[in-house]
Amino acid sequence: MSDHIVRAFDADLRTLRGMIAEMGGLAEKMMTESTRALAARDIELARRVIAMDPKLDALQHEIEEKAVLTIARRQPMAVDLRDIVSAIRIASDLERIGDLAKNVAKRVVAIAGQFHPQKIVTGVEHMSDLVMGQLRDVLDAYAARDDDRAMDVWNRDGQIDALYTALFRELLTYMMEDPRNITFCTHLLFAAKNVERIGDHTTNIAETVHYLVTGHTLTAERPKNDTSSFTTLDEATGA
Amino acid sequence: MTDDRETSHNQGPTTVNRMADLNMPLTSAAGLFTANAPKVTARDVTVHYGDKQALFGVSIDIPEKSVTAFIGPSGCGKSTFLRCINRMNDTIPICRVAGEILIDGADIYDRRLDPVLLRARVGMVFQKPNPFPKTIYENVAYGPRIHGTTASRQELDGVVETSLRKAGLWDEVKDRLDQPGTGLSGGQQQRLCIARAIAVGPEVILMDEPCSALDPIATARIEELIFELAANFTIVIVTHSMQQAARVSQQTAFFHLGHLVEYGATEQIFTAPSDKRTQDYITGRFG
Numbered sequence: 001m002s003d004h005i006v007r008a009f010d011a012d013l014r015t016l017r018g019m020i021a022e023m024g025g026l027a028e029k030m031m032t033e034s035t036r037a038l039a040a041r042d043i044e045l046a047r048r049v050i051a052m053d054p055k056l057d058a059l060q061h062e063i064e065e066k067a068v069l070t071i072a073r074r075q076p077m078a079v080d081l082r083d084i085v086s087a088i089r090i091a092s093d094l095e096r097i098g099d100l101a102k103n104v105a106k107r108v109v110a111i112a113g114q115f116h117p118q119k120i121v122t123g124v125e126h127m128s129d130l131v132m133g134q135l136r137d138v139l140d141a142y143a144a145r146d147d148d149r150a151m152d153v154w155n156r157d158g159q160i161d162a163l164y165t166a167l168f169r170e171l172l173t174y175m176m177e178d179p180r181n182i183t184f185c186t187h188l189l190f191a192a193k194n195v196e197r198i199g200d201h202t203t204n205i206a207e208t209v210h211y212l213v214t215g216h217t218l219t220a221e222r223p224k225n226d227t228s229s230f231t232t233l234d235e236a237t238g239a
Numbered sequence: 240m241t242d243d244r245e246t247s248h249n250q251g252p253t254t255v256n257r258m259a260d261l262n263m264p265l266t267s268a269a270g271l272f273t274a275n276a277p278k279v280t281a282r283d284v285t286v287h288y289g290d291k292q293a294l295f296g297v298s299i300d301i302p303e304k305s306v307t308a309f310i311g312p313s314g315c316g317k318s319t320f321l322r323c324i325n326r327m328n329d330t331i332p333i334c335r336v337a338g339e340i341l342i343d344g345a346d347i348y349d350r351r352l353d354p355v356l357l358r359a360r361v362g363m364v365f366q367k368p369n370p371f372p373k374t375i376y377e378n379v380a381y382g383p384r385i386h387g388t389t390a391s392r393q394e395l396d397g398v399v400e401t402s403l404r405k406a407g408l409w410d411e412v413k414d415r416l417d418q419p420g421t422g423l424s425g426g427q428q429q430r431l432c433i434a435r436a437i438a439v440g441p442e443v444i445l446m447d448e449p450c451s452a453l454d455p456i457a458t459a460r461i462e463e464l465i466f467e468l469a470a471n472f473t474i475v476i477v478t479h480s481m482q483q484a485a486r487v488s489q490q491t492a493f494f495h496l497g498h499l500v501e502y503g504a505t506e507q508i509f510t511a512p513s514d515k516r517t518q519d520y521i522t523g524r525f526g
Contacts, residue, residue: 003524004522004523004524005523005524005525006523009523075481075482076522077481077485077509077510077521077522078509078510078511078512078517078518078521078522079518079522080522081509081510082510082511214511215510215511215512216511
């Protein structure tokens with residue numbers, strides 16, 4: 001990837017890639033810790049996650065500035081141009097991922113001290129783990145410029161959507177079982193939705209990696225299994 | 240983006256068939272790209288300077304009324320090939336050209352063809368502006384006069400004005416047509432040379448690095464002019480500036496070591512070239 005005649009250009013691109021790696025690391029951390037905070041109802045940890053968000057936003061701005069400056073100074077072509085455009089896109093997806101993780105953390109603060117059977121949280125935790133794996137894989141795929149790996153992530157997004165639909169039904173059932181669960185389950189439902197959205201941004205990044213490596217935009221329809229928008233109460237409870 | 244391009248260039252299914260019939264060797268990653276009907280067709284063109292081979296089997300279709308850019312490192316053969324299109328290489332005794340170049344389907348290397356007449360159909364603009372040491376008027380009038388294409392002084396005046404207008408120079412020189420062309424600025428001189436080329440009513444205009452001696456403003460004027468001229472002429476431009484090729488052309492051909500490496504729609508060449516050599520060259524990685 002390096003070996004430009006103008007070596008300062010290589011340094012510019014390396015810097016951008018480094019900044020994306022830093023953002024990726026931070027977004028991953030926010031994601032992991034917000035899930036941990038949710039599982040353990042750890043308000044302190046949740047507050048720490050919320051406090052990380054400004055740093056992620058600042059990094060995104062830095063990346064955008066650096067990218068614009070590099071375009072202006074180097075007039076990049078072909079793979080270099082795609083490299084810089086990808087950095088801008090991925091930075092914005094990572095920034096959104098951070099926001100969503102922050103939202104999960106906010107829910108943790110909101111549900112503090114409420115009655116909650118542990119089994120209800122397990123489903124969201126499981127889904128978070130899956131999305132975290134996706135995020136890790138897609139960031140590795142970006143770092144390694146590995147299209148196959150990015151496509152694996154892209155193809156797996158359907159699983160997350162399916163899991164979200166299942167979780168949606170499960171939470172509905174808990175709410176019907178015991179009305180005391182309603183507040184908690186509602187917050188959990190939003191948390192799950194946030195996690196599912198993180199999965200979508202992960203898929204966006206996979207598409208960007210595909211574009212970066214091949215020069216082609218993915219035109220195929222992304223695998224979707226989220227049918228929660230069509231789920232009714234009768235269906236959910238099997239009535 | 241793709242859709243826009245197709246509507247503006249699509250000439251209906253016949254174009255595609257004709258191109259397919261010619262076994263068009265386009266190496267575009269997207270396969271055949273939609274373009275105007277070919278104006279210049281080259282098949283297996285080989286050029287030797289004495290013992291040294293400068294071009295190796297170049298085959299290309301250059302669509303009419305559009306801008307085609309040739310890029311590549313110095314000595315890659317792009318100028319050599321450009322000069323084949325109006326038989327400028329005939330003037331070099333040790334130069335041998337083999338293969339076939341057709342304009343509108345007619346062989347330009349046909350022995351019965353007068354190269355002087357060919358060069359009226361295929362005009363050329365060079366790197367350094369080279370106006371004749373004559374007045375501005377005479378620079379433009381020279382071609383029509385020697386080709387005898389105008390019947391009266393009045394008609395000649397008309398051709399001079401139209402040509403200068405098309406070259407975007409008329410307003411700047413209309414009050415000093417009797418002054419020497421060499422007294423103009425570099426950018427104006429280059430536009431004068433373009434006016435001179437247009438005056439004989441060519442179909443194809445070849446430009447060999449037309450902006451490399453000009454400042455950015457004069458360059459922008461020429462590029463704007465190239466864009467306007469493409470509505471009526473087939474333009475082939477050799478340029479060392481990748482950005483210029485990206486800005487002005489619809490098709491780009493990359494030459495390397497005498498070979499045509501890749502030819503395709505400009506947007507594809509500059510965003511996703513399919514050959515590694517093209518990629519390395521346009522991104523500045525050539526060792």
